[in-house]
């Protein structure tokens with residue numbers, strides 16, 4: 001049987017269900033809610049709220065289709081030994097990584113703010129991958145997890161488009177994975193970065209990926 005085909009840009013994207021995973025990047029309270037890491041950097045977290053409803057619907061369609069689902073979370077161990085000093089010092093946040101905030105210690109594993117928003121809570125059996133960096137391959141066993149599951153194609157969603165989504169898609173592309181980024185299921189604090197970030201992925205014949213909206217992906221799923 002031929003694989004479902006998503007009408008994507010710059011060309012149709014096949015989604016064989018046994019070798020495609022839905023990857024949900026960093027849909028954590030620390031990025032989406034007031035009082036978290038994103039807000040400490042001066043961002044308007046409301047900019048990310050629009051991602052949640054279409055992603056909830058897409059996640060439910062992927063689960064119903066039996067697709068592998070992988071959630072990622074950016075953050076650090078409590079003693080911050082996996083956080084490079086350069087990352088700790090970066091920028092002029094109101095409070096820094098590891099400091100106490102309204103959602104717990106900023107970007108620290110095990111804290112309330114580090115976990116995934118309620119609407120997208122992982123189900124038992126779904127992989128939850130903790131990563132210290134922006135890319136989901138750096139410092140993790142993602143390549144091994146995908147390999148063992150026979151996954152070669154990724155449908156990528158989450159936040160933020162130009163940081164962790166881009167970094168992960170670029171890392172995946174260099175490792176030989178084909179990536180489809182779902183335009184309304186990724187979000188940025190900056191509308192212009194959202195637009196340009198998506199353009200960059202699919203430019204030049206799909207230089208490092210494909211782009212389609214969630215309605216197109218859902219329509220292709222059984």
Ligand code: C5J
Nearest residue numbers: 026074159160163164
């Ligand atoms: C950022 C992320 N923006 N998940 N992290 O620092 O995109």
